[in-house]
Amino acid sequence: MTAPAPRTLTAARGQTTTTGIVTALVGFTSSFAVVLAGLRATGADPDQAAVGLVTLCVLQGAGTVWLSRRHRIPVTLAWSTPGAALLVAASGTASGWPAAVGAFAVTGLLIAATGLWARLGRLVAAIPVTLAQAMLAGVLLPLCLAPVHALTATPLVVAPVVAVWLVVHLLAPRWAAPAAFVVALGVALVVGVQDGTQSWPGLPSVTLTMPVLDGTALLGLALPLWIVTMASQNVPGVAVLAAAGYTAPWRPTMLLTGFGTVLGAPAGAHAVNLAAITAALPASPEAHPDPAERWRASAAAGWTYLVLAPLAPALVSLVAGGPPGLVESVAGLALLSTLAxxxxxxVSDPDDRVAAVVALLLAASGVTIWGVGSAFWALVAGLLMRTALRASAARRGA
Structure with missing residues (x-):
């Protein structure tokens, strides 16, 4: 067997590095607006949101580098995009930013506990996929409607963003959300300069927030955030790696991301987890023809996140000077595929469709009962409806 030519080996390594950089750029730009909207919705001011984004980038970047090098497989971490959308839906339900930070820390503990105790993992797996996805769809629906509302309120501001997203989506779907994000930054800059609200971004003041354990925040934010992160990020992330022929290091990953979230919570990190959609890039032949070498693509993605981290404050400052609804519009466009x-x-299981629709509508309603947000009640109502319908069907069949 002949050894690969040096030029071929160099080209493959270059392809691996490029794939890793693209993975991080797509992951960052396609969901930056979602995370920013989520942190702001739960009470973070612009400086706190900027520090939260920097912390998330550092945690997922460093974690990706460590896991990929340690296990020699293309493990890629990310922030919880569905979890950030949940934060938008839970706006006003927590008792301020400290309570939200406390919910983030508890979410991290639950993620770590899922890695330690198999029974807790089985508990998550026991939640019907139909209901978990219905809850997620209900959480995403109001945010995905944001571009529609913004188009009617400020059409000249939002129309260019939507138009670019649509054109790029038709040509290269992977780059649609990043392209819309870049256009939104340009619009924010132009509008801010015209209004005199845009200034040269400075460094944010770094202040850590002491977590506060609030019962309503734990039920309405921490528990749904854990479920959404596990069901929509960690479990699909494992499946993506398995489809590519890799076994995810489950316990080390859950412990690292869980305790990383706990440590990052005072700085505003809501949840770190396995990447789902972008995880397919480093694990594919596009990254390297040799599966044993694809871990280098994930490592390159991790280093890229570390490079992107210092840019977050400037991006937050730029977006903050833009018109209202712009960030939410970009976030809604970025989440359309996830909503679909x-x-x-x-609705994949005919027996669960009614229960799933109940959960979806309740989650989308945004109602607050006893201070607890709609995501929690959506799951409760969906489970009760599913149990009642199945019991009724069993009696009829007896």
Whole structure:
């Protein structure tokens, strides 16, 4: 067997590095607006949101480098994009930013506990996929409607963003959300300069927030955030790696991301987890023809996240000077594919469709009962409806 030519080996390594950089750029730009909207919705001011984004980038970047090098497989970490959308839906339900930070820390503990105790992992797996995805779809729906509302309120501001997203989506779907994000930054800059609200971004003041354990925040934010992160990020992330022929290091990953979330919570990190959609890039032949070498693509993605981290404050400052609804519009466009997948999964089982629709509508309603947000009640109502319908069907069949 002949050894690969040096030029061929160099080209493959270059391809691996490029794939890793693209993975991080797509992951960052396609969901940056979602995370920013989520942190702001739960009470973070611009400086706190900027520090939260920097912390998330550092945690997922360093974690990706460590896991990929340690296990020699293309493990890629990310922030919880569905979890950030949940934060938007839970706006006003937590008792301020410290309570939200406390919910983030508890979410991290639950993620770590899932890695330690198999029974807790089985508990998550026991939640019907249809109901978990229905809850997620209900959480995403109001945010995905944001571009529609913004188009009617400020058409000249939002129309260029939507138009670019649509054109790029037709040509290269992977780059549609990043392209819309870049256009939104340009619009924010132009509008801010015209209004005199845009200034040269400075460094944010770094202040850590002491977590506060609030019962309503734990039920309405921490528990749904854990479920959404596990069901929509960690479990699909494992499946993506398995489809590519890799076994995810489950316990080390859950412990690293869980305790990383706990440590990052005072700085505003809501959840770190396995990447789902972008995880397919480093694990594919596009990264390297040799599966044993694809871990280098994930490592390159991790280093790229570390390079992107210092840019977050400037991006937050730029977006903060833009018109209202712009960030939410970009976030809604970025989540359309996720919403479509969640809707499809929610109605996939005919026996669960009514229960799933109940959960979806309740989650989308945004109602607050006893201070607890709609995501928690959506799951409760969906489970009760599913149990009642199945019991009724069993009696009729007896």
């Amino acid at each position: 997948a969640a809707l499809l999964a929610a």
